[in-house]
Amino acid sequence: MKIVASPLLSSLGGVTACFTTRHGGVSRPPYTSANLAFHVGDAAADVLANHDLLARTLGYERSRLVYMRQIHSDRIVRVDETVNFDTPSECDALITDRPETALMVMSADCTPILLYDPLSRAIGAVHAGRAGAFLGILPKTIRAMEAAFATAPENLRISFGPSIGGCCYEINTQIAAEAEALGYRNALRFEEKRVFLDVNTILLTQLNEMGISEERVDVVRACTACRSDTYFSYRADAQKTGRIAGVIMLR
Ligand SMILES: [Zn+2]
Structure with a gap:
């Protein structure tokens, strides 16, 4: 499976952190080919095969991967031994300090975010679209890591995966007023007469307000709608499409 590593997180050691692309899987159109989501209408056997391919690429047991049933909320789940591949929770962020447990966030335009603190040895995976960003899912996840693992926010290194950019994400005037x-x-x-929103600007502003500067964040600067040849895009692919993923795991 074709993946893009997070240079910032990977450089610290002790962690695997990367984003998938739409390439290197077995799914057929319109999910070509590395779709990782079961809920989008793709054949379940193909999705499972893609998960197996990714597990082999990154070197983990598929049963030890935890993904989410994402609902554009600010709900955060701490992953313990009771959660596994077959028991996804309804939430939009996962946190853990358990090694060899892979956390996955899926997306097709929303921002997939991976967090790592090498000192408290804790990780997180966050799904942040416009709704999640407005709800503050990212700062709330950081506060949850602070409470659960004594993670100091300023020690975190954070990676934003590919997402729809301000070039393509047109919103209506009501959402603009809300922003x-x-x-x-x-x-x-x-x-x-048109308005566009850059969700990453909101996320970076929220981090900045917590004292986390931009050099602690690496951003895959690819707009999923402009680059729907490489990534899945809910908007550019007319809603019927697959999901890429961000994956993070303590070694
Ligand atoms: Zn774009």
Whole structure:
């Protein structure tokens, strides 16, 4: 399976952190070919085969991978021994300090985020689209890691995977007003009568407010809608499409 490693997180050692692309799997159109989501209409056997391919590529047991039934919420689940591949939780963030347990976040335009603190040896995986960003899922996950594992936010290294950019994510005036009311005017771009939102700008602003500077964050600067040849895009692929994933695991 074709993957993109997070250079920042990988450079620290003790962790595997990467994002998948749409290439290197077995799914057929419109899920060609490395779709990892069961809920999008793809053949379950193909999705399972893709999970096996990814597990082999990264070197973990598929049963030790935990993914989420993502609901655009601010719900965070701490992964312990009771959670496994067959028991996904409804949530939008996973945290753990368990080694050899892979956390997965799936996306097709939303931002998949991986977090690692090498000192407290804790990791997180977050799904943040516009709704999640407005709800503060990323800062809430960092606070949850602080409470659960004594993770100091300033020690975290964070990786944003490919997501839809402000170039392509057009929103309506109601959502634009909501963004303004929340203090995120800097994430809006006005073009004649149209408005575009850059969700990563909101996320980086939230990190900055927690004292986490941009050099602690690496961003895959690829817009999923512009680059739907490489990634799945819910918008560019007219909604019927697969999901890429971010995966993080303590070694
Ligand atoms: Zn774009």
